[in-house]
Amino acid sequence: MRRARRAGCLAGALALGLASPAPASDGAWFLHPFGEMRAYFGDWLAVCTEEGRGPCRAVQILLEGDETRVGPARLAVYPRESGGHVLTLYMRGMPEEGRDPVILAIDGHVLPLSAEDWAPGEPGAPNVMETLTIADPDVMGDLVARMRAGLRLTASHGGGGGPRGGDQTVFSLRGLTAALDAIEARATENGE
Template structure:
């Protein structure tokens, strides 16, 4: 058995503690980037407001494995109702098929929301080009989904990939604070 000096153990503990303190202190701290965005993390959610809240805001969380690019294989983005536009949800999943997706269900704890093909559309660019593996949920159910998200712990998004049913689990830790931040920045 190899013995380590007290100094090495102290340095290792100091390093580990400093990492936890730095991570914990970033939760809820507002920062700005070079693209004139206001950003803040609340637990598992990143809140992003363009032009420091004067433009659209969104909330994003990630799931799945991290790819070599640093991005996760799945993401869920919530755009609350703002500037006269209704709320909508986007989801990205690496390997999602071209439309139509079938059998889309969002489950938040014990509540289920079944979505039709018409309520879930492949995301497009302003020029109308399709964005692969990214879908927008435009439904009257979105406001109910958002309310359930604020009270929930997990969101499970399930859809039929054609050859298999896939379920993605997203954490809802921080979604309530993210939504409150957007409301506050819009009221300034």
């Protein structure tokens, strides 16, 4: 009797587990309702538009509390078709006017950015608030190489509590290399 009850409980738990939606496993691509192919890699999400046929990016969105879509910060790396990368950084409260210093540090190694190294907004959309883009190939080559080897990236701006004043945000780099490699492999599969 005990054995039959235990077997029944196990069968019920197994059936419930198989019927329940589970989060996508690390590295498994899935089609999102927005029409994007997505895959999680550690703390990063690889996203390819147009059901995987369009441009891709690796992104990390920091969320607070009950937020589910837009949090206080987002870091995205976009591979270029011609090689290299473009980086966008969104930080809530980043000044919209002026050219405050922006400082990136990877595992404590400070990489100050000059005003010429970044532009406001996103590529093709300079009016996106609280966002900057780094597209210079030399800066990005060094930055992405350091990010691939690093554990965390700290971004700060303005004049407050960051490493040299300003607001500060810390992003994990766990999974970035795998996300960028998966995007590159996907581009190769698509003949790009």
